[in-house]
Structure formats: structure tokens, C-alpha cells
Amino acid sequence: MRMDEATAAYLRHLADVRRLSPATVRAYRSDLADLATSLPDLDVGDIDLEHLREWLWRATNRGDARSTLARRTAAAHGFFAWLTERGIVAEDRSARLVAPKRGRTLPRVAGVEPLREMLTSMAAAAAEGDPIALRDHAALELLYGAAIRVSELVGLDIADLDSERGAARVLGKGSRERVVPFGAPAARALDAYVVRGRPALAARAASPPSALLLGARGGRIGVRAVYELVSRTLAPIVGAERVGPHALRHSAATHLLDGGADLRTVQEILGHASLGTTQIYTHVSSERLLATYRLAHPRAER
Structure with a gap:
């Protein structure tokens, strides 16, 4: 499934089933649109943990606030958990995704x-x-x-x-x-x-x-x-x-x-x-x- 199709279906779920506020749905739409922009050629089934981590690293390096990074991490978790529940993807690739901390955007480097x-x-x-x-x-x-x-x-x-x-x-x-x-x-x-x-x-x-x-x-x-x-x-x-x-x-x-x-x-x-x-x-x-x-x-x- 294409990212835009999956995002539209998920946002409908948030609004109609979970009945989240319009402001919250708009925030999720913004976060998932940013993810889609960073991965323009991939279907949702092709997105893995590495893609998601690099998306957050880029956001960190362009100066996004920590609260924004935390929200985007939560948006990814919710989106991929829903995709997994619906059987659209085989496994939740976001399960181990953690928002990067300021000053430590990379894993430790081995000597x-x-x-x-x-x-x-x-x-x-x-x-x-x-x-x-x-x-x-x-x-x-x-x-x-x-x-x-x-x-x-x-x-x-x-x-x-x-x-x-x-x-x-x-x-x-x-x-x-x-x-x-x-x-x-x-x-x-x-x-x-x-x-x-x-x-x-x-x-x-x-x-x-x-x-x-x-x-x-x-x-x-x-x-x-x-x-x-x-x-x-x-x-x-x-x-x-x-x-x-x-x-x-x-x-x-x-x-x-x-x-x-x-x-x-x-x-x-x-x-x-x-x-x-x-x-x-x-x-x-x-x-x-x-x-x-x-x-x-x-x-x-x-």
C-alpha cells in the first residue's frame, strides 16, 4: 500500500473510530506527511526501523524541538501499530524506535x-x-x-x-x-x-x-x-x-x-x-x- 493511501485511512480511523480532536488529527497528518516526504518512493511495507531512525535524525539536525521529535515518534508508533493490527504490514517496524536525544543523534561508535x-x-x-x-x-x-x-x-x-x-x-x-x-x-x-x-x-x-x-x-x-x-x-x-x-x-x-x-x-x-x-x-x-x-x-x- 502506498504511503498516502495508508495515511489517509489511518487519519480516518483516528477521527471516526478513536474520535481524536481535530487538532490532534492535524498534528498526526503533519508528522506522517513529513515521514512520507522523507521516503517518497517507498510503500509502507518497505519502511523499516532504519528508515524511521534516519527520519528522526534528519529532524534533529534541522533543529526540531524535543517535543516535536517526541510527538513524531509517537505518531510513527501509532501508525505502524495500526498497520500491523490491520495486517497491512507483517510486523511493527517502529516498536524499537526512540526519539533521539539532543547531542546524541547516533549510536555509539566502536573503536x-x-x-x-x-x-x-x-x-x-x-x-x-x-x-x-x-x-x-x-x-x-x-x-x-x-x-x-x-x-x-x-x-x-x-x-x-x-x-x-x-x-x-x-x-x-x-x-x-x-x-x-x-x-x-x-x-x-x-x-x-x-x-x-x-x-x-x-x-x-x-x-x-x-x-x-x-x-x-x-x-x-x-x-x-x-x-x-x-x-x-x-x-x-x-x-x-x-x-x-x-x-x-x-x-x-x-x-x-x-x-x-x-x-x-x-x-x-x-x-x-x-x-x-x-x-x-x-x-x-x-x-x-x-x-x-x-x-x-x-x-x-x-
């Missing part, structure tokens, strides 16, 4: 060394030859090495890999296709998985799968499985109870800028339509630089 240690540990486990361990190592290396979204990761087919060039073709937001590079560690993890892990998993499927990353039963891996994998391996590094795959994308973007990458290059790698979205990461890099300075410079003491 380079802790990430390297974690990935090295995953490589050692994969070296034992277990198909799931090989797949998990490849998934983490690709999420971080190519800075891709979880939806782009699970949507990859085996034909989308270009091992010789060290690149993958992904389908991003608004069905925009782009080619993303990845480094030698990701290439080695992918090679090991494709040669030693994927055939064992593919053998469990009823028909030959096209997906690159396969689940335990041989079908395409799901987003939830990737969330669980990342939370299990990354949460201890960033000091959080739970963390999603987007934290690896944030970490990759921040590390690219810390390493001197051009902002527009990072924009292309991330697949951001607007440079303004990418500029969020410059704030993270600046904060890290200032923190390092204050810890290391002998004249930093105030």
Missing part, C-alpha cells in the same frame, strides 16, 4: 582496535570450518568493510559479488543501486564462506538458493538473525545492552572520516541521497578528536 580484535576472534572461530561461523564472520566483515545497511546485506545474491574487484552491487533505499567496495579481510571471509560454508547451508534448502547469506535451513538469512549476531558480538565492545547492525555502518563511516576520507566519497559509499545526512558523522569525528586531545595534550587542562 578501531576493539573491532579488529572482535573480527579476529570471529575469523579464528570460522577457521574451524563450521558453516554458521563462516557465514557470521563474512556478514560482520561485509557490514563493517562495506558500510552497508542490514537490508542491503540480507538482500545480496551470490551474483552480486565481484570478488576480483573487491566490490558488491547493493540495492539501497528507493531502489537505488550502487556498487560498494570492501577490503581484503572481507574478501577473504567471503571467499572462505562461499567455498566452505555456503554449500553446506545451501544443501539444506529445497531448491538452489540465489541469496549470498543463508540461514540454518538454507534460505535467505533474515534481518532478525543479523540483529542478534551483531548485538551478541558488538554490544560488549560499545558498552550497551543491545546494539543493531547500523552501529557497524556508523563505525565504518566515522572511521573513514577519521582516516581522512573525503565527505562526498563517504556519501557515495553509504548511499546517502543528501550530503547533509552524511555530515552527521563529522560531528562524531570532531568529538572523538576533542576527546583524544583532552586526554593526550599536556596543555589541554583547563
Whole structure:
């Protein structure tokens, strides 16, 4: 269902069934119109948590008040709960949506060394030859090495890999296709998985799968499985109870800028339509630089 159709039906429900005041319905209409403007080419079934989070981050960075952000978060919760109840979408993608706080618009970024240690540990486990361990190592290396979204990761087919060039073709937001590079560690993890892990998993499927990353039963891996994998391996590094795959994308973007990458290059790698979205990461890099300075410079003491 298109966003405008779903919004119109939901607003009728608020006015006619729940009998909310005209002012409240107008506020919901404004909030959902803003969401529709930020996601012009997507049906409601294609909108995921990542889309909703980026919508709120953009609102935060253009200076929307905290009360506005809280209201828009509530509007999204109500809208997607209704869509789920009506069976228009399979699951409520807004359930874990939280209004961003001022000054903290991004998840925590993992340090380079802790990430390297974690990935090295995953490589050692994969070296034992277990198909799931090989797949998990490849998934983490690709999420971080190519800075891709979880939806782009699970949507990859085996034909989308270009091992010789060290690149993958992904389908991003608004069905925009782009080619993303990845480094030698990701290439080695992918090679090991494709040669030693994927055939064992593919053998469990009823028909030959096209997906690159396969689940335990041989079908395409799901987003939830990737969330669980990342939370299990990354949460201890960033000091959080739970963390999603987007934290690896944030970490990759921040590390690219810390390493001197051009902002527009990072924009292309991330697949951001607007440079303004990418500029969020410059704030993270600046904060890290200032923190390092204050810890290391002998004249930093105030």
C-alpha cells in the first residue's frame, strides 16, 4: 500500500473510530506527511526501523524541538501499530524506535582496535570450518568493510559479488543501486564462506538458493538473525545492552572520516541521497578528536 493511501485511512480511523480532536488529527497528518516526504518512493511495507531512525535524525539536525521529535515518534508508533493490527504490514517496524536525544543523534561508535580484535576472534572461530561461523564472520566483515545497511546485506545474491574487484552491487533505499567496495579481510571471509560454508547451508534448502547469506535451513538469512549476531558480538565492545547492525555502518563511516576520507566519497559509499545526512558523522569525528586531545595534550587542562 502506498504511503498516502495508508495515511489517509489511518487519519480516518483516528477521527471516526478513536474520535481524536481535530487538532490532534492535524498534528498526526503533519508528522506522517513529513515521514512520507522523507521516503517518497517507498510503500509502507518497505519502511523499516532504519528508515524511521534516519527520519528522526534528519529532524534533529534541522533543529526540531524535543517535543516535536517526541510527538513524531509517537505518531510513527501509532501508525505502524495500526498497520500491523490491520495486517497491512507483517510486523511493527517502529516498536524499537526512540526519539533521539539532543547531542546524541547516533549510536555509539566502536573503536578501531576493539573491532579488529572482535573480527579476529570471529575469523579464528570460522577457521574451524563450521558453516554458521563462516557465514557470521563474512556478514560482520561485509557490514563493517562495506558500510552497508542490514537490508542491503540480507538482500545480496551470490551474483552480486565481484570478488576480483573487491566490490558488491547493493540495492539501497528507493531502489537505488550502487556498487560498494570492501577490503581484503572481507574478501577473504567471503571467499572462505562461499567455498566452505555456503554449500553446506545451501544443501539444506529445497531448491538452489540465489541469496549470498543463508540461514540454518538454507534460505535467505533474515534481518532478525543479523540483529542478534551483531548485538551478541558488538554490544560488549560499545558498552550497551543491545546494539543493531547500523552501529557497524556508523563505525565504518566515522572511521573513514577519521582516516581522512573525503565527505562526498563517504556519501557515495553509504548511499546517502543528501550530503547533509552524511555530515552527521563529522560531528562524531570532531568529538572523538576533542576527546583524544583532552586526554593526550599536556596543555589541554583547563
